[in-house]
Amino acid sequence: MSSETKSVCEKVTYEYLFNTHSKTLYNYIYYKCGDEQQAEDIVQDAFIKLWNNCSKVVFDKAKSFLYTVARNIFLNEVAHKKIVLEHQNTQINKVSNETPQFILEEQEFMQKLKTAIANLPEKQREVFLLSRIDKKKYSEIAEITGVSLKAVEKRMSLALVTLRKQFGKI
Amino acid sequence: MEKFIKEDEFLARWIAGELSKEELKKFENSEDYPVLKKINDASQTLKAPTFNSQALLNKLREQTSAKPKTSKTPIIKLIPNWAYAAAVVVVALGMFYVMNMQSHFTTGFSEQLAVVLPDNSEVKLNANSHLYYKTLNWKSNRALELEGEAFFDVEKGESFKVLTNEGIVEVLGTEFNVISRDTYFEVQCMEGKVRVTSNSLKKAIILLPGEAVRVINKSLEEWNFTLNEPNWLAGESTFYNAPISQVLVALENQFQITFDTSNIDLDKRFTGAFTHTDLSLALRTVSAPMNLSYTVNNEKGIIVLNSKQ
CATH class of the missing domain: 2.60.120.1440 (Jelly Rolls)
Structure with missing residues (x-):
């Protein structure tokens, strides 16, 4: 799938792009607005736009086209909600041999962390979560969010500093 | 805390695992490290809401089953492309005309x-x-x-x-x-x-x-x-040792006549002058010293020259 001559108008190529990018695109928008339904709608709209413009968008540019379109749609209909993140349950099972008090403290910590993340400024949050949850490299985050690598690193550091301030000594 | 804020990307580099050994060691000994480590570890266990991509793909398949839309209204350019070409040609012709x-x-x-x-x-x-x-x-x-x-x-x-x-x-x-x-x-x-x-x-x-x-x-x-x-x-043509052919051409030009020179030697030289005002006088002043005779052929409108021997 590296060929430059691949046309986005071909069903196979189009669905390949969907399978590759839709999840990150969805998460990215969700990190911004915290609304699952809105995130899904925006992903759908972005891919429909890609289809309607498939003859004008070359394969290599499709990814940034999608993110740019999604970002613009988002800006046009901002309706922010608090984002709600879930645990990966596997992690908790691992530490189940700890004392009940420890588990309680852990749960409290997680709750506090989620709130703190939800309260982060949008720009710091999207960078932090794309890095920590979606395991994207800074360079990729820069491409997704449409800012420079330097700005992404700054936002990442700022996010950590902001979060750190929410917690006292452990 | 403060010393890590000083450098904007320090924590970002830490997350990316780009710190040097010394930097990492120092950082691990700071009081912020345990908290930040916990935040980092914990945040990696988080996940976004589940995204049902298959359902969305199915929806998209329905919507995109039609041919991609081509723009409904054809775009008519205000200035068609050929107009640019035509303008260039006109300007080039204008330049060419002025230059030449x-x-x-x-x-x-x-x-x-x-x-x-x-x-x-x-x-x-x-x-x-x-x-x-x-x-x-x-x-x-x-x-x-x-x-x-x-x-x-x-x-x-x-x-x-x-x-x-x-x-x-x-x-x-x-x-x-x-x-x-x-x-x-x-x-x-x-x-x-x-x-x-x-x-x-x-x-x-x-x-x-x-x-x-x-x-x-x-x-x-x-x-x-x-x-x-x-x-x-001043109304007179003067020649110095000029070939008779040139003298005859000058006569032809002044009087709009044609000579038949087939019978004479055109390389002979002539020194003298003829007037522009009187054809017969001019003919005589040229032919006499050159030892030529002439007859006017009115039918053909030519003057035939002959050498006098």
């Missing part, structure tokens, strides 16, 4: 014409002659093309060139007479200094006042004269 704008003067049989050039230089054209020059940039490029005979009175300035088939005459402010007909090329200098370059001889000659030069059949002849102005300006 020529003034063109012609005299017919027995006509004379005085032309004043843009720099006030004067050209007097003798009968049946043509003169062309480019009007653009005349001051910096004084060059004109001549076919026939003309007398030049040139104002001082940049070099002044007369281009003819047979050669180039180049001057710096002077008066001179040029004849260029077919292979015949003659220059007489009245004033100043003239440089004559012959194309056929590949040779340049400098003429001073009173000097003249002619090229006939690839041979060069020089002579001196005493006129201040060519006689043809």
Whole structure:
């Protein structure tokens, strides 16, 4: 799938792009607005736009086209909600041999962390979560969010500093 | 905490695992490390809401089953592409026209014409002659093309060139007479200094006042004269040792006649003059010293010349 001559108008190529990018695109928008339904709608709209413009968008540019379109749609209909993140349950099972008090403290910590993340400024949050949850490299985050690598690193550091301030000594 | 904020990307580098060993060691000993490590570890166990991509793909498949929409209203350009091409052509033609704008003067049989050039230089054209020059940039490029005979009175300035088939005459402010007909090329200098370059001889000659030069059949002849102005300006053509063929051409041009010269030797030389006002007198002054007789053939409108032996 590296060929430059691949046309986005071909069903196979189009669905390949969907399978590759839709999840990150969805998460990215969700990190911004915290609304699952809105995130899904925006992903759908972005891919429909890609289809309607498939003859004008070359394969290599499709990814940034999608993110740019999604970002613009988002800006046009901002309706922010608090984002709600879930645990990966596997992690908790691992530490189940700890004392009940420890588990309680852990749960409290997680709750506090989620709130703190939800309260982060949008720009710091999207960078932090794309890095920590979606395991994207800074360079990729820069491409997704449409800012420079330097700005992404700054936002990442700022996010950590902001979060750190929410917690006292452990 | 403070020292890690000082460097904007420190924590970002830590997350990316780009810290050096020393940096990492120092950082691990700081009081912020346990908290930040916990935040990092814990945040990696988080996940976004589940995204049902298959359902969305199915929705998209429905919506995109139709052919991709082409834009409904065709875009009509305000300025069609061919208009640009046409504009370029028009501008190019305009430039070409301006760059090559020529003034063109012609005299017919027995006509004379005085032309004043843009720099006030004067050209007097003798009968049946043509003169062309480019009007653009005349001051910096004084060059004109001549076919026939003309007398030049040139104002001082940049070099002044007369281009003819047979050669180039180049001057710096002077008066001179040029004849260029077919292979015949003659220059007489009245004033100043003239440089004559012959194309056929590949040779340049400098003429001073009173000097003249002619090229006939690839041979060069020089002579001196005493006129201040060519006689043809005063209604008379003067020749010094000129081939009879040139004399007859001059007669033809002045009187709009045609000679049949098949019976005579055209290489004979003629010294003398003829008037422009009276044909029979002119014919007699030319034919008598050359030992020629002439008969006028009215039917064909030609004058037949014969040698008297």
